[in-house]
Amino acid sequence: MKNLQNIRILFVAALAMMYTTTSSAQTTDSTNYDQKFKLGFGVSGGIPTDGDDYDWALGGDVRLQYDLSKKTSITLTTGFTNLFVGDDVPDLGFIPAKAGFKAFVWEDQFYVMGEVGAGFAVTNGYNETSILWAPSIGYATKHLDISLRYEDYDKFDTNQIALRFAYGFEL
Incomplete structure (x- = not known):
């Protein structure tokens, strides 16, 4: 027993x-999931949506991305953006510094992202610092990132809708 x-x-x-x-x-x-860093270099063109002060915008940026999971990432973005003005008025160039959160919502390629930060005016006698926030939607592959964003500034008397093309790679 x-x-x-x-x-x-x-x-x-x-x-x-x-x-x-x-x-x-x-x-x-x-x-x-193997968490990793990615680095991307982008160029964007924009059309101001508020006021008649600026005609168009052109910018370049560098984005550092850390993947928290397969579907979520945090980002840090900086670069240079120039808001072009018409006749006899100096253009406004500024350096954005933004932190963001990116979430892939469909097939690990389509995403939504929100960024918040500051824009530091650096050209033509402008000395304002503006709070900025920028929601965006985009499409990303292993190396290509295309996104459409709305960027809002509280001190620059305008906002913009911008299209961004970027090349990225893992670090």
């Missing part, structure tokens, strides 16, 4: 070990 009880205990222990090993291996494989 004692042998039968020991065999039952061993059998239950073996089943429990098999279940634990199998289930932990499955959860480890399905949730393991």
Whole structure:
């Protein structure tokens, strides 16, 4: 009788070990994601949407992205944007510094992103610093990133809708 009880205990222990090993291996494989940094270089052209002060915008940027998961990332973006003005008025050039959150919403290629930061005016006697925020939608592959964003400035008397083309790679 004692042998039968020991065999039952061993059998239950073996089943429990098999279940634990199998289930932990499955959860480890399905949730393991290699977090990584990416770097992207972009160029964007924009059309001001508010006021008559500026005619168009052109900018270049550098974006550092850290993937939190396969579908979410945090970003840091800086660069230079120039808001062009018509006759006899100096253009406004500024350096944006933005932090953002990107979430892939469809097929790991289409995303929505929100950024917030500051724009530091650096040209033609402008010395304002503007708070800026920029929601965007985009499409990204392994190296290509195309996005459309609305960018709002509180001190520059305009806003813009911009189209961005970028090339990126893993670090």
